[in-house]
Amino acid sequence: DAGITQSPRHKVTETGTPVTLRCHQTENHRYMYWYRQDPGHGLRLIHYSYGVKDTDKGEVSDGYSVSRSKTEDFLLTLESATSSQTSVYFCAISERDSTDTQYFGPGTRLTVL
Template identity: 90%
Template sequence: DAGITQSPRHKVTETGTPVTLRCHQTENHRYMYWYRQDPGHGLRLIHYSYGVKDTDKGEVSDGYSVSRSKTEDFLLTLESATSSQTSVYFCAITQREGGTEAFFGQGTRLTVV
């Protein structure tokens, strides 16, 4: 999986609790992305990062925040989890922009009850 580790792999949490998902890469790639995957929606971009402390919103960013204090780590936080955030979350990395291959992690299955 191209040196990408997502943690945890599975999590069940209660509505209203904060949750942080971690993506760790060993490739020293500049660009990192968080997607969510839901049936009937494919993959949708939540947030992405183009360098340490440089992040931007994606298509479905409401209710999520991110941080990147080191090249290798990209954190996704749900400040107050809701049932609509039950999903499979994928982290991806690319070496640069412009048609390069995106490598995905194995995903985190999050259930909000």
């Protein structure tokens, strides 16, 4: 299994609070991604990173920000959580671009009340 961990695995928070999810990899892969999975929508890309300090927006980036100060860590921040951000969040990594196999972490279930 690819060395990808996500923390926390579960979180319940209230509307308006900031939330940060962490993805940590031990594979030294260049690309890292944040997805959310929702019923009826499949997996949707939020943000991705193609190197340290190099990030770009995905399909559903509004309300989210990311940071990558080290190769191994990719943080996803919800500055002010809303109920629409209740979802399961997956981190993924790939060695080159998305043509390469993407390896996914175990997911974080976030509930915003």
